Amino acid sequence: MLRAARSLVRLTRAARVLGKHDALFPLELRAEMPAILLALMPLAKIRFPWEAEPEMRSGDAGERLATALAALGPAYIKLGQFLATRPDIIGTDLASDLSSLQDKLPPFPMAEARAIIEESIGKPVEDLFSSLSEPIAAASIAQVHKARTKAVREGEEERDVAVKVLRPGIEQRFAGDLESFFWAAERIERNYAPARRLRPIEIVETLADSVKLEMDLRLEAAAMSEMAENTAKDSGFRVPQIDWERTSRRAMTMEWIDGIPASDRAALVAAGHDMARLGRQVIQSFLLHAMRDGFFHADMHQGNLFIDTDGRLTAVDFGIMGRIDPNERRFMAEILYGLVTRNYVRVAEVHFEAGYVPHSKSVHAFAQALRSVAEPIFGRPAREVSMGKLLAQLFQVTEQFDMRTRPELILLQKTMVVVEGVARHFDPDHNIWESAEPVLKSWMMDKMGPEARIEEAAAGAMQLGRVMSHLPEVLDRAERTARLLAESVDEEGVRIHPSSADAIARAQEARFSRRQPLIWLAIGAVGALLLANLF
Incomplete structure (x- = not known):
C-alpha cells in the first residue's frame, strides 16, 4: 500500500510536469490514445493558485517530451534515452526526437564535489591532486573535472587526468523513480493485454540494471579496464587508462584525453582527418567488440567519442555496457550477414532457431515479410538508407509474428542505431552494409568455418x-x-x-x-x- 501511494505521488508530479510542457496529451498523438487517457485530460490542465502561468511550448511532440523529461531529472532523462531505442513501442518519429535528448544538467557546487572525493577515496583532495578544476561537463548522474595528479612517490610523474564524481543523493533519487516505473509497468502488464508482448517489467528491469552499474564508479572502471585489454591490439580504437589509486565507488580517475570531440565535425575536417575512414571505423569497432568479445560500449554517441592525433577513436563514459553470449552472437551475426547478402530465408530460419519467432508461424511467410522491409532499401543512395529506420520497420513485423521483446538484445539494437548515426555524422554518404560485411564475414569464417x-x-x-x-x-x-x-x-x-x-x-x-x-x-x-x- 505504501509503495503504491509513493508511486502515485511521484507519477502524479511527473504527469503535471509533462502537462505543463504539453507533452502528456500532445495534440499530435491524441487520435491514437486510449479513451481512458483522453478522459483524464481535464485533470492535467488544472492549475493550482500557487503555480505560475504555464509557458507556451513550441516544437513537435517529441521535442516537448524531451524538454519535459529533462526537467523531471536524471531518471526520466535515462527513461527518455531508453525509450528512444524502442520505436516499436512509441513510434519511429517520437523515438527519433527522443534520441536527441541530451544528458546535460547544471553542475553541482565545487565544495560538494571535493567533499565526495575526500569521503569516497579517504584522503584530502590536496594529497591526491595538485590541481582540480571547476566542472567541465555535467550529466544526469555525474560531472567531470580536469585535474593533475600529485606525485606521492619518488620518481613518480604528475599526469593530467579526468575525475568523474557522482551527483549528491543520486542513488536515492533513482531508487524512488525506478520504484515508480516498476509499479507502473506492473499495472500496465496486468491490465493491458496488448502490452504484455512488449514485456514492460523486463524493460524496466533492464533499465534498472544498467543504472545500478552506473551508480558504482568502480564497476565503470572495471568495464574500462576489461575493454582496454580486449582492444589492446586494435589499431583504430583505444580506451583511457584507469588510475585505480584515485578511484572509488563515488569518484573515478582516468587518463586525460587530448583529442577532438567526435561531435565537432568541422574541427575534424580542419585537422585533416579522413571522415570516410572514421565512419567505417566506428561501425567496424562496434561490431568487432560485440561479435568478437561479446562486450561492447552501449552508449557510443558523439559526446562519448574523441579522435586523437593518430586518428584513433577514443571512447569515454563506460557506465552503460552490453554483453551478449556466444549463441546470441552467432544468431546476430547470421541475421546481419543474411540481410547484407539478401538471404532472407536464412535470416528467417535463424530467427526460428534462436526462438525469436514461435514455431507455430511459417518460416517462409516470415522471410517474405523481411523481404518486404529490406528490398526497398537496396540500390538506393547510401544517404537515403537508414539502419535506424530499417530496425524500426523490422520491429513493426514483430507483432504480426508474435515475437516477444528480448531484453538482453535491447542495448545491442539501441547501439546499432546510435553508431549508425555517428557514422553518418562523419560521412553522410556512409554505407553501413559495406562497412559491416567484412567484419561479419570474418567473424563467421572464424567461428562457423571448418x-x-x-x-x-x-x-x-x-x-x-x-x-x-x-x-x-x-x-x-x-x-x-x-x-x-x-x-x-x-x-x-x-x-x-x-x-x-x-x-x-x-x-x-x-x-x-x-x-x-x-x-x-x-x-x-x-x-x-x-x-x-x-x-
Whole structure:
C-alpha cells in the first residue's frame, strides 16, 4: 500500500510536469490514445493558485517530451534515452526526437564535489591532486573535472587526468523513480493485454540494471579496464587508462584525453582527418567488440567519442555496457550477414532457431515479410538508407509474428542505431552494409568455418574424455556408499541387510556394463566427425 501511494505521488508530479510542457496529451498523438487517457485530460490542465502561468511550448511532440523529461531529472532523462531505442513501442518519429535528448544538467557546487572525493577515496583532495578544476561537463548522474595528479612517490610523474564524481543523493533519487516505473509497468502488464508482448517489467528491469552499474564508479572502471585489454591490439580504437589509486565507488580517475570531440565535425575536417575512414571505423569497432568479445560500449554517441592525433577513436563514459553470449552472437551475426547478402530465408530460419519467432508461424511467410522491409532499401543512395529506420520497420513485423521483446538484445539494437548515426555524422554518404560485411564475414569464417567445427568437435571429445576418466572413481564411490549403507542404521533402527547392499553394488556395475557400448559409440562418433572435418 505504501509503495503504491509513493508511486502515485511521484507519477502524479511527473504527469503535471509533462502537462505543463504539453507533452502528456500532445495534440499530435491524441487520435491514437486510449479513451481512458483522453478522459483524464481535464485533470492535467488544472492549475493550482500557487503555480505560475504555464509557458507556451513550441516544437513537435517529441521535442516537448524531451524538454519535459529533462526537467523531471536524471531518471526520466535515462527513461527518455531508453525509450528512444524502442520505436516499436512509441513510434519511429517520437523515438527519433527522443534520441536527441541530451544528458546535460547544471553542475553541482565545487565544495560538494571535493567533499565526495575526500569521503569516497579517504584522503584530502590536496594529497591526491595538485590541481582540480571547476566542472567541465555535467550529466544526469555525474560531472567531470580536469585535474593533475600529485606525485606521492619518488620518481613518480604528475599526469593530467579526468575525475568523474557522482551527483549528491543520486542513488536515492533513482531508487524512488525506478520504484515508480516498476509499479507502473506492473499495472500496465496486468491490465493491458496488448502490452504484455512488449514485456514492460523486463524493460524496466533492464533499465534498472544498467543504472545500478552506473551508480558504482568502480564497476565503470572495471568495464574500462576489461575493454582496454580486449582492444589492446586494435589499431583504430583505444580506451583511457584507469588510475585505480584515485578511484572509488563515488569518484573515478582516468587518463586525460587530448583529442577532438567526435561531435565537432568541422574541427575534424580542419585537422585533416579522413571522415570516410572514421565512419567505417566506428561501425567496424562496434561490431568487432560485440561479435568478437561479446562486450561492447552501449552508449557510443558523439559526446562519448574523441579522435586523437593518430586518428584513433577514443571512447569515454563506460557506465552503460552490453554483453551478449556466444549463441546470441552467432544468431546476430547470421541475421546481419543474411540481410547484407539478401538471404532472407536464412535470416528467417535463424530467427526460428534462436526462438525469436514461435514455431507455430511459417518460416517462409516470415522471410517474405523481411523481404518486404529490406528490398526497398537496396540500390538506393547510401544517404537515403537508414539502419535506424530499417530496425524500426523490422520491429513493426514483430507483432504480426508474435515475437516477444528480448531484453538482453535491447542495448545491442539501441547501439546499432546510435553508431549508425555517428557514422553518418562523419560521412553522410556512409554505407553501413559495406562497412559491416567484412567484419561479419570474418567473424563467421572464424567461428562457423571448418576449423571452428573441428575445434568444437575436439572440445566435445575432451569433455567426454574427462567424463570417462572419472568413471572408475564414480564406480568406486558407489561401491563404498553401498557398503556404508549396509553398516548404517536409519532413524527408526532398521538396518539394511548386507545382501541388499551387495545387490545395489551389482546393479551399479550392471548398469555401467550396459552403458559401455553407448559410451564407446559416442567416442567413435566424435572421431568420425573429426575425420570428416579434416578430410
